[in-house]
Amino acid sequence: MFLGTRTRSWLVMVGLAVAAAVSLAPADDAQAGRTQTKSFAGGPISFAGPGTGKANPYPSEIPVSFKKGSRIVDVNLTLHNLTSNNPDDVSVMLAHGQTNQGVMSDAGGTVDVADVTFTLDDEAALTLPDAAQLVSGTSYKPARYGADWPAPAPSALSVFDGENPNGTWSLFVTDDGFGSDPAAFENGWTLTIKVRLPR
Numbered sequence: 001m002f003l004g005t006r007t008r009s010w011l012v013m014v015g016l017a018v019a020a021a022v023s024l025a026p027a028d029d030a031q032a033g034r035t036q037t038k039s040f041a042g043g044p045i046s047f048a049g050p051g052t053g054k055a056n057p058y059p060s061e062i063p064v065s066f067k068k069g070s071r072i073v074d075v076n077l078t079l080h081n082l083t084s085n086n087p088d089d090v091s092v093m094l095a096h097g098q099t100n101q102g103v104m105s106d107a108g109g110t111v112d113v114a115d116v117t118f119t120l121d122d123e124a125a126l127t128l129p130d131a132a133q134l135v136s137g138t139s140y141k142p143a144r145y146g147a148d149w150p151a152p153a154p155s156a157l158s159v160f161d162g163e164n165p166n167g168t169w170s171l172f173v174t175d176d177g178f179g180s181d182p183a184a185f186e187n188g189w190t191l192t193i194k195v196r197l198p199r
Contacts, residue, residue, distance in 0.1 A: 001156075002176075008034070018158050020051070023081045023134075024072055024131075026063065026074050027054055028130075032101070033163045034196070034197045035073060035195060035196050035197065036066065036067075036070070036194070036195055036197055037192065037193065037194040037195075037196055038064075038066065038191075038192070039183040039190050039191065039192045040063070040064050040169070040184045040190065040191045040193070041062070041188060041189070041191075042060045042061070042062045042105075042188045042189045042190070042191070043057075043060060043173060044184065044185065044186055044187060044188050045057070045060050045171070045173050045184060045185040045187045045188060046183075046185075046186075047175040047182040047184060047191070049194070050063045053175055053176065054173075054174055055172075055174065055175065056171035057154075058172060058173070058197065059095070059170035059171055060088050060169070060170070060171045060173070060174045060189065061168050061169065061170050061171075062164075062169045062170075062189075062191055063168055063172075063191060064096075064165050064166055064167060064168070064191070064193065065165070065166055066165050066166055066193075066195050066197075067197055068166070068198070069198030069199060070164070070198060071162055071163065071164065071165075071194040071195060071196050071198075072133065072160050072161050072162060072163050072164075072165050072167070072193060072194070072195055073161065073195055073196050074122075074123075074157075074158075074161070074193070074194040074195040075094075075156065075157045075158075075160045075161075075191065075193050075194075076120065076121045076139075076191075076192040076193075077092075077094060077103060077119065077120045077121075077142075077189065077190075077191060077194070078117065078118070078120075078121055078185035078190040078191075079104075079116045079117065079118060079119075079120070079159065079184065079185050079189050079190060080117045080119075080185055080186070080188055080189060080190065081090070081116070081117055081185060081186035081187040082113055082115075082116045082117070082134065082185055082186075083113065083114045083115060083116075083183060083186060084108075084110045084112070084113055084173075084183035085110075085183075085185055086093035086110050086112075086157070086183075087107065087108030087109065087111070087113055087134055087183075088106050088109050088110055089108070089133075089145075089175050089176040089183070090104065090107075090108070090173065090174075090175055091104060091105040091106070091148035091149060091173070091174045091175075092171065092172070092173050093107075093136075093148075093169055093171070093172040093173075094140075094144055094160075094169065094170070094191075095147045095170045095171075095173075096160060096163070096165075096167065096170070097159055097164070097167065099159055099163065099164060100149075100172075101155065101156070101157065101159050101160070102117060102144050102148065102149020102150070102155055103120050103140075103149075103157065104120065104128060104142060104143070104144065104155075105143075105144035105145060105146040105147075105148040105149055105157050106130070106144070106145035106146035106148070107128040107129060107130060107134070107145060107177035108129060108131075108132075108134040109129070109130065109131035109132060109135065110131075111132075111133040111134075113133065113134050115136070115141070115186065115192070116134050116135070116136040117136050117137065117187075118134055118135070118136065118137070118139070118140060119138075119139040119140070120139075120140055120141070120142045120157065120184060121139045121140070121141070121157070122141060122142070122156050122157050122158050124138075124141045125139070126138060126139070126140050126141065127140060127141040127143050128140040128142060128143035129147045130142065130143075132155065141155075142154075142155035142156060142157060143155055147180070148174060148176075155185075157191075159183045161174075165193050165195050169191055171189055173185070174191070176196055
């Protein structure tokens with residue numbers, strides 16, 4: 001079939017327009033594998049009086065909400081403004097659903113700290129020190145040097161990967177000093193969660 005010059009030109013223009021539209025169209029969620037990262041803040045945590053060893057509140061809780069069907073890719077925990085004359089006494093466990101993980105125990109030695117803020121991150125270059133001083137603004141791999149929080153081990157936050165992030169997350173903090181150490185996470189804690197969104 002013979003097409004006139006004007007008809008052929010029109011068809012070429014339509015074809016180019018369709019190709020451009022296809023190339024500019026946003027990728028489908030399933031193809032893009034979209035992720036989302038949110039941070040959620042918990043309130044101050046102080047350590048209770050002699051004989052209990054439990055922080056106040058115990059646990060400290062944060063409600064978390066993502067789109068239904070999201071799955072965890074990464075979890076980081078920031079502990080704000082730790083003040084303690086014996087960080088070695090402080091132990092921290094993170095729990096969500098049926099999963100719990102001790103992420104800090106007997107770390108930081110007996111070196112006094114004041115207003116030290118640090119992040120626990122599986123991908124950090126450094127590991128929580130056993131005896132060395134905790135340094136503010138630093139990211140550490142979680143570590144347990146005592147038996148405060150048993151299995152699972154090691155102390156990786158990756159135990160939460162693949163789970164549903166929604167619901168209540170709980171932070172359990174104890175102090176072996178039983179009140180002799182006036183310790184606190186004065187500005188609480190922050191949970192930063194990266195998820196893969198549903199298709």
